[in-house]
Amino acid sequence: MVAVPASLTAYFAAAAAGRRVRPWTVVWGLGGLALLVVPALRDAGWPTFLAVVAALGLASLALHGSRGWRGIVLGPFGLLDSIVPGVLWAGRGLRERAGGAQGRVAPVLRTTAVAVGLLVVFGGLFAGADAAFADLLGSLVPDVSVTEGPWRSLLFVLGLLGALAAARTAAAPLRWDSLKARPGRPRSRLEWALPLIVLDLLFAVFNAVQLTVLFGGYEKVLSQTGLTYAEYARQGFWQLLWATLLTLAVIGLALRWAPRGGARDRTLVRSVLGTLCLLTLVVVASALRRMDLYVDAYGLTRLRVSVAAMELWLGVVLVLLMVAGVVGARRLQLPRAVAVSAAAGVLAFGLASPDGLVAERNVERYETTGKIDVGYLEGLSADAAPALDRLPEPLRSCALRTIAGDMYEEDKPWYAVSLAEVRARDIVDDRALTFEGYVCTPERDEYGGEREEYGEFDEHGEVGSD
Numbered sequence: 001m002v003a004v005p006a007s008l009t010a011y012f013a014a015a016a017a018g019r020r021v022r023p024w025t026v027v028w029g030l031g032g033l034a035l036l037v038v039p040a041l042r043d044a045g046w047p048t049f050l051a052v053v054a055a056l057g058l059a060s061l062a063l064h065g066s067r068g069w070r071g072i073v074l075g076p077f078g079l080l081d082s083i084v085p086g087v088l089w090a091g092r093g094l095r096e097r098a099g100g101a102q103g104r105v106a107p108v109l110r111t112t113a114v115a116v117g118l119l120v121v122f123g124g125l126f127a128g129a130d131a132a133f134a135d136l137l138g139s140l141v142p143d144v145s146v147t148e149g150p151w152r153s154l155l156f157v158l159g160l161l162g163a164l165a166a167a168r169t170a171a172a173p174l175r176w177d178s179l180k181a182r183p184g185r186p187r188s189r190l191e192w193a194l195p196l197i198v199l200d201l202l203f204a205v206f207n208a209v210q211l212t213v214l215f216g217g218y219e220k221v222l223s224q225t226g227l228t229y230a231e232y233a234r235q236g237f238w239q240l241l242w243a244t245l246l247t248l249a250v251i252g253l254a255l256r257w258a259p260r261g262g263a264r265d266r267t268l269v270r271s272v273l274g275t276l277c278l279l280t281l282v283v284v285a286s287a288l289r290r291m292d293l294y295v296d297a298y299g300l301t302r303l304r305v306s307v308a309a310m311e312l313w314l315g316v317v318l319v320l321l322m323v324a325g326v327v328g329a330r331r332l333q334l335p336r337a338v339a340v341s342a343a344a345g346v347l348a349f350g351l352a353s354p355d356g357l358v359a360e361r362n363v364e365r366y367e368t369t370g371k372i373d374v375g376y377l378e379g380l381s382a383d384a385a386p387a388l389d390r391l392p393e394p395l396r397s398c399a400l401r402t403i404a405g406d407m408y409e410e411d412k413p414w415y416a417v418s419l420a421e422v423r424a425r426d427i428v429d430d431r432a433l434t435f436e437g438y439v440c441t442p443e444r445d446e447y448g449g450e451r452e453e454y455g456e457f458d459e460h461g462e463v464g465s466d
Contacts, residue, residue: 001415003036003055006163010063010170017171024336028062031055031343038350043382043420046302047350054346061339063169064176071176072335078174079165086164089171184256189268192259196272199250203279210286237294240287241307244314247280251321270325277322284315299373300361305354313345353420359384359399363391374440378402385424389431397433398440404428 007029011021035058038051057076066075127134186192251273259265291308317338324334359380366372377388377399388399407425 002159003033003059006166007033007059009163010059010166013167014063014170019170022065024067025062025065027340028058031340031347032058032062035343035347035350038347039418041419042350042353042355043418043424044353044355045381046306047346047354050346051350054343058339058343059166060169063166064173066176067333067336068177069335070179070181072339074176074179078176079162079169081174082165082169083161086166086168087161089168090164186260187257189259189265192254192257193268193272196250196254196276200272200275200279203276203283207279207282207286210282237287237290237307240283240290241311244280244284244287244311244318247276247283248314248317251276274322274325277318277325281315281318284311284318287311295361296365299365299376300358301376302354302358305357309345309349309354313341316341316345353383355380355383356387359387363387366391366395374398378440381420382407382418382424383420385420385427389427394440396431400428400433401440404433 014021032055035051035055039048042048056079060078061072061075064071064075064078066072123137127137254273255269258269288308288311291304291311295304320332320334320337320341324332324337359377362372362377372391372395374395377384378401380388380403382403385400385403388403389396391399403424407421407428
């Protein structure tokens with residue numbers, strides 16, 4: 001309801017300034033509108049936040065028309081740079097359109113103030129004199145909340161500033177791609193390639209160990225290291241995630257200082273960095289496998305599904321880098337391709353319903369092992385209701401009680417309700433919750449916090465240790 005009129009406003013402002021609609025402008029604009037479907041479908045706040053932020057970033061890219069790395073990276077923040085110029089631009093436009101009518105503005109304002117004052121005074125007297133007139137007046141006057149009034153006013157001001165910034169950017173965007181940066185000084189072949197070849201060898205040895213573990217079995221490795229099944233998985237995932245991120249940074253710096261003497265240098269760069277990308281993909285697969293092992297041991301959580309999705313997207317970026325090395329970054333339009341993959345990942349993440357996936361995986365784990373952490377599951381959003389509804393009592397009522405309380409305690413307007421909340425309300429209404437004969441409160445540790453891996457319900461609905 002907000003994005004579509006805002007998009008039309010930006011379009012008319014750009015058309016009035018003589019700008020034409022280009023194919024990538026349509027791609028960014030439609031992508032931003034698609035991301036805003038997530039809040040209408042899902043109740044969870046974290047994928048909704050990511051979708052809205054990504055939609056704003058794509059809208060800024062559509063307004064700026066960026067194509068290079070500087071434009072793709074800085075373009076999403078371009079609207080912030082246009083807030084103050086947007087207000088000044090709007091003020092100049094109002095003064096130009098007022099023209100010679102400036103002398104008539106003050107009388108109009110005085111007349112309006114007198115009329116409003118008379119309506120307030122005499123309307124209040126008549127409302128006190130007649131109950132029927134008071135009811136009629138009350139139905140015509142909108143409700144004004146003292147507590148929410150300042151907040152709504154602030155939102156109105158922010159929305160107005162955002163609209164002016166978007167219109168001004170559409171009419172006169174800042175060309176981030178035109179910003180010049182000094183290219184890195186190319187290094188000699190030996191100076192550039194030797195550290196990267198050593199890094200490739202290190203990655204190759206690590207991946208060889210991973211393949212040995214995969215085909216030789218985890219039992220031998222666990223017996224040699226003294227770690228448990230879950231400890232082995234948890235110990236390596238975060239290190240491998242950081243290794244992937246640092247590898248992307250190394251590739252970026254290596255491209256900046258790569259030798260650029262001719263065809264032999266280009267072949268050297270593609271060979272060394274392509275090998276590094278390929279070996280890093282194996283690291284990504286290893287990290288995802290370790291996360292899968294850890295989830296099998298302790299269940300899926302919001303943090304675990306988020307970092308796994310992040311690792312998977314980093315793998316997509318590595319694939320794009322490899323493709324760019326074959327066909328050329330300019331031909332692939334690598335900066336735009338990376339931005340599209342990020343937006344598509346956020347959209348897929350929201351549509352996949354992370355809270356629903358967490359609930360689904362934990363319910364499946366309960367059906368297999370008889371263990372479930374109800375204290376964690378009851379903190380999920382309404383997206384998890386269909387999966388939690390499969391649990392037997394008393395687990396079902398304990399897991400759904402917070403969702404039911406949020407739905408019936410909060411006075412939400414019609415436009416703030418998602419499809420997931422409607423489905424959750426139907427589930428709660430069709431099958432009432434009952435808490436007779438048992439307590440849902442999870443066990444507490446010695447510090448007063450909920451136990452993460454202990455105090456789980458077993459298959460009989462009793463609380464026991466993990």
